Amino acid sequence: MHDAQIFDPRSTDCKSPYGAVPSGTAVTFTLRPDRSWGFSRVTMLARFESSENRTVERNLHWDGLDGRRDRYNCTLEVGDYVGLVWYSFCMESLDGRRADLGEYQLTVYDDSETVPGWFGEGVTYQIFPDRFRRRTVPSPQGMIGGRSVHTGWREEPAYRPDENGEIRNRDFFGGSLAGVREKLPYLRSLGVDTIYFCPIFEAPENHRYGTGDYEKIDPMLGDEKEFRAMCAEAHDLGMRIMLDGVFNHTGFVSRYFNGDGSYQTQVPGAAQSPDSPYRKWYNFIRWPDQYDSWWGIYSLPAVNESEPSYMDYIIKGENSIIRRWLRAGADGWRLDVADELPDAFVHALHQAVRETKPDAMVIGEVWEDGSSKIAYGVRRKHILGGHCDGLMNYPFRNAAISYLLGGDAKDFMEAMERLRANYPPFAYHSTMNALGTHDTPRILTLLGVGSPCAEQSRDWRASYRMDREQMARGIARLKLGTLILYTFPGSPTVYYGDEAGMEGFEDPFNRRTYPWGEENEALIAWYRMLGQFRHRFTALRRGEITYHTAKGRLLVFRRTFGEEQVVTAVNAGERERRVCLPWAARDLITGETFPRFANGECHVNMPPLTGRLLVPAEE
Known part of the structure; x- marks a missing residue:
């Protein structure tokens, strides 16, 4: 007995309408067991997870024959419910035999809002700001973090621990917003519609994921005036700007925590005084030196996102961080570690985004199927409506790379069709699809070498460069991967320099500087052609x-x-x-x-x- 012959949840002959459904939908289910099996009674159990697992039982009615198969069907009204419904079937015969099918997932979402289509339709380009383009060699004097600056643009990023055994990420190359402005015509020539920036706010580390001041562009990148000018020029060229919102944690070196006293402000940081207005933002196990931090990394103290004063500062206030930078020219936010932000926080942020700029987007960083993700024991509402408009599509990356490196195309299709069935249409068409990001090895290296080579030493990976055969194999596979990427539903997202042939293993080797003057021009032409096709065909x-x-x-x-x-x-x-x-x-x-x-x-x-x-x- 093959379950798919009886019931296929991804076939409209068995379940209608297809896939995820909006609240208020009546869903019809049809089973077709072979008549010779002798099943005479079929029942359905539907468990409404978000309604305290309320279970509904439905009898399926016999509705004639399809050839040699009986046809049984029923209709399930989901009412005003929003969440996941888990359903299964039981088939019984007169002699007591029974067979069970399921559980299957039905996603029920809130469709009361129209999600803008521009992000999913367009091409996205991800920029790691310190490493994309610099105009001059900046001086780090007066900047927080004890920074150093590489004088040579093509030098190797620091990757060895310091004398204290830490990798502090305090070496900068000086990429700037002015440098990005200079290259906006280049990005538009690639067919780029959205520029997604890794964090641009003041922070001590070169990756800027430990925010020091949300109100201030990092001075090595420029200032708010430069940001506004860049946004205006990008808009004039038909491109939009998406910022990285890092709201689960701040920096140890920040005006809010101020663990090392770097910020000379009248208002003390949470680690400086128990009376600090920022004290409630953090969970101190023992003040001031023991506190919750992101994945136990002391330099990234975690915040209490539900603290009202924090929500006002980031989201709800008239001049909140979310609203302020949208008004300054941003067109959307990508939420770092979205799984670690409470649903109520994400919902409030989504509301503030829509109120401030109705066509702005919210994209969440999620590494798995975001429709059924459980984080910290809670089933997340990421794409049920009113939260994230789309998610980073790491399942696409995983399935595509597996296929390109020797896997079966059927596995790629199955992985993607599961997402299509589980995701509401707005979320499926608004995914951020990528083959590589700042958190993964360079895609060219991965496809050319065949693995991340984690068994090798860090020094080995730092110095490794592909030979001619590996490079040719990597480029051939990359062309196939990007062809899939650019023609697939969702936004094809290019990590800066992938189009130029950059190679490298994990961080920081995947964060080297863009090779201006040394690009693989043939590869750039390939990306440019794919961008043109994306624009040409609706x-x-x-x-x-x-x-x-x-x-x-x-x-x-x-x-x-x-x-x-x-x-x-x-x-x-x-x-x-x-x-x-x-x-x-x-x-x-x-x-x-x-x-x-x-x-x-x-x-x-x-x-x-x-x-x-x-x-x-x-x-």
Whole structure:
């Protein structure tokens, strides 16, 4: 007995409507057991998780035959419920035999708000600000954090522990907002629609994830005037700006905690005085030297996000951090470690974003399926409406890399189809899809070498550079991966320098400086071409997805919007394959055309490690 033959939760023949449903929907379920199995009674149990696991039982009614199969169906009204429904079926025969199917997930979301489509439709470019572009070598004098500045732009980032055994990330290269402004035309030429910045607020470390002052652009990057000018120029070029919101923790070196006294302010930090107005922001186990911190890292003291004064400062106040920087020119926020922010905090932030700039977006950092994520014992509401508009799509990255490195295309399809079924449409089409980020090894290295080489020493990984064969293999696989990336639902997101051929293993080797003047121009041309295709075809920005083939090393899917259709075909294997289509095809990448034969079929040859973007050709 094959469950999928009886009930497939991703088929509208078995469950209608497809996938996640808005609150208020009546969902119809149909089971088709083989008549010879003799099942005469079918029941459904539906558990409404967010309503204290309230369970509803439904009898499925016999509704005739489909060939040799009985057809049983029922309808489940979800009412005003929002959350996950877990449902299962029990089939029973007159002689007492029974068979169970499930549990299956049904996502019920709040659709009372229209989510802007610009993020998911556009191309995103992620910038690590210190390493993208500098105009001059800055002086660190007077800046917090005991910084040093590399005089040579192409020097290696510091990666060894200091004399105290710490890796402090205090070496800077001096990338700036002025440098980004200079390269805005370049980014637009790549087809970039959204620039996503890693943190830009004042902070002691080069990654700036331990915020020192949310009200101040880091002086090495520039100031608020420079930020406003950059946003205005980006907007004039048709691009938007997304900021990194790091609200789960601040810096040990910050005006709020002020653990080392670096901030000479009239208002004492939480570690300086128990009477500090910031004292309630932190959870001290023993004041002032024992406190909760992010993953136990002392330099990143965790905040109490539910503390009213903190919520007012970050979110609710008229001039809160969220509102202030949206008014200054930002168009959205990416929430760092969204799983560690309370749902109430994220909901309030979402409301403030919409009130301040109605078309602004909120994207959450989540590494798993965000529809069913449990964090700290709580099922999260990330994409049930009124929280995150979309999430970082690490499941896409994991599935794509596995496929490119030898996995079965079917596994990629299954992983992605699970997300499509579980995510509300607004969230599925607003995912931030990426092959690499500041938290992962450079994608070119990973695809060329084949692994992160974690078994090797850190010194080995620091000095490693791919040989010619590895580089060629990495580029070939990267082209296939980016073809999938740019033609998949959600925003294709490029980590700065991936388009230029940057290589490197984990942090900080994945955070080297952009190689201006030493770029791989052929690779840049490839990314530019994909960006043009993304802009040219509505189907690639908004279209639905169906899979033509997902077997072995061959992956073929179709995006359709109205009469427009575009087919992505990828052969990640070492032997030639063939794709059969019902219409004459033209490959947009090579210009080749493939006619239809007399039998009505078009045969498209797929050489090893080849990708094609196919559209109907005139006959």
